[in-house]
Amino acid sequence: MKKQLITGFLALLVSLSLIAQEQQYLVFEFIKVEPNRVLDYLEYKDFLAEVHKVSKSEGHIEGWDFWSLQSGSDLEGENFQYVTVTYYQDPVKMMNGNDPDQLVDLAISAFPEMDEDQVRNKIRDAMDMRDLAVRSYMVxxxxxxxxxxxxxxxxxxxxxxxxxxxxxxxxxxxxxxxxxxxxxxxxxxxxxxxxxxxxxxxxxxxxxxxxxxxxxxxxxxxxxxxxxxxxxxxxxxxxxxxxxxxxxxxxxxxxxxxxxxxxxx
CATH class of the missing domain: 3.30.70.100 (Alpha-Beta Plaits)
Structure with a gap:
């Protein structure tokens, strides 16, 4: 009986593990960019896409989307222009996904011709040109x-x-x-x-x-x-x-x- 209970418990753990692996965790970021900085931010978007390719290859994320908003109701009076969606395999990776030092390391890997100061300045400039009004963690x-x-x-x-x-x-x-x-x-x-x-x-x-x-x-x-x-x-x-x-x-x-x-x- 004890052996059967242990076997049943292990089977339950395997089942729960498989369910967890099938679940997807997503972070939605609704972004507003200053009108005179839109072209600059779209250039940064291309930079960020290359960084996320490295992030995916290293297993930090499962994927990343950049969406351009066409229409929608304003949330708290904000006129959002863009939405990014980042996909994660588990909630721990999702919560660690906004580590600024990790982003810098990934960017240096994606652009080895840039040093740390150049990367940090580029990221800081992008943060200044946009307003991240809403970030939602979803499962x-x-x-x-x-x-x-x-x-x-x-x-x-x-x-x-x-x-x-x-x-x-x-x-x-x-x-x-x-x-x-x-x-x-x-x-x-x-x-x-x-x-x-x-x-x-x-x-x-x-x-x-x-x-x-x-x-x-x-x-x-x-x-x-x-x-x-x-x-x-x-x-x-x-x-x-x-x-x-x-x-x-x-x-x-x-x-x-x-x-x-x-x-x-």
């Missing part, structure tokens, strides 16, 4: 099953949600059991490329502006608008009620449309 809760691959020019809708107080679990259940199948149908109908549902990875209080985020990926604007017109003719009355209950369990705070400009994979 993936659910995603669609597809053969999707990120490519420059793709369109994303970043929908920031806040679960209604007392309905946190109801909302997550609705996204996984009600809305995920709907998005899966859209993908099968070539009306969407990918969808994932994310939860804030750090503890938040009742005053938090958002608790979740959905990332909806489309090949282009034509697919996006066709998707908006989609209506499931086979939906039952019970399923429609489940959709309405799911909508009532969260408050859709902001929606941002963005185009993928640069990526590291």
């Amino acid at each position: 993936e809760v659910a995603r669609t099953s597809d053969a999707f691959e990120f490519k420059p020019g793709m369109l994303a809708s970043f929908d920031l949600m806040k679960a209604v107080e007392g309905k946190f679990q109801d909302y997550e259940r609705a996204e996984k059991e009600v809305f995920l199948p709907i998005h899966q149908k859209k993908i099968q109908a070539d009306l969407m490329e990918n969808w994932c549902f994310l939860r804030t990875a750090l503890p938040t209080g009742s005053e938090a502006k958002s608790t979740h985020l959905t990332m909806n990926i489309y090949a282009n604007y034509l697919q996006f608008f066709n998707s908006m017109e989609y209506e499931d003719m086979e939906i039952t009355e019970a399923q429609q009620q489940a959709v309405e209950a799911g909508l009532n369990s969260r408050d859709q705070k902001w929606v941002y449309l963005a185009t993928l400009e640069t990526l590291v994979r």
Whole structure:
């Protein structure tokens, strides 16, 4: 019996480890750049992409995206122009991802012709030309099953949600059991490329502006608008009620449309 318990416990640990490996951790950074420094910041973006290539090769990150915002509601009056998304394998790497000394070391590896002072000055100048208004640490809760691959020019809708107080679990259940199948149908109908549902990875209080985020990926604007017109003719009355209950369990705070400009994979 004791041997069976030990075997069962080890199996559970292996199972939990595999689940953890399948989870994805993401950091979203909403950025505002001074109008007269946009070209300078886009040059820094190219510099940063090379640095992230080294970061990925060394196992610090899984990937990095640079998105240009097309439209969206202003968050606290800020007119964001860009969003970066950095992907991590585990929460520890995610929390260590903003170590400035690590960034300097990676930059020197990516640009060996630059010395430490030059790298630090370049990073400092970039920090001065932009305002990092919002940084969100997220963990993936659910995603669609597809053969999707990120490519420059793709369109994303970043929908920031806040679960209604007392309905946190109801909302997550609705996204996984009600809305995920709907998005899966859209993908099968070539009306969407990918969808994932994310939860804030750090503890938040009742005053938090958002608790979740959905990332909806489309090949282009034509697919996006066709998707908006989609209506499931086979939906039952019970399923429609489940959709309405799911909508009532969260408050859709902001929606941002963005185009993928640069990526590291």
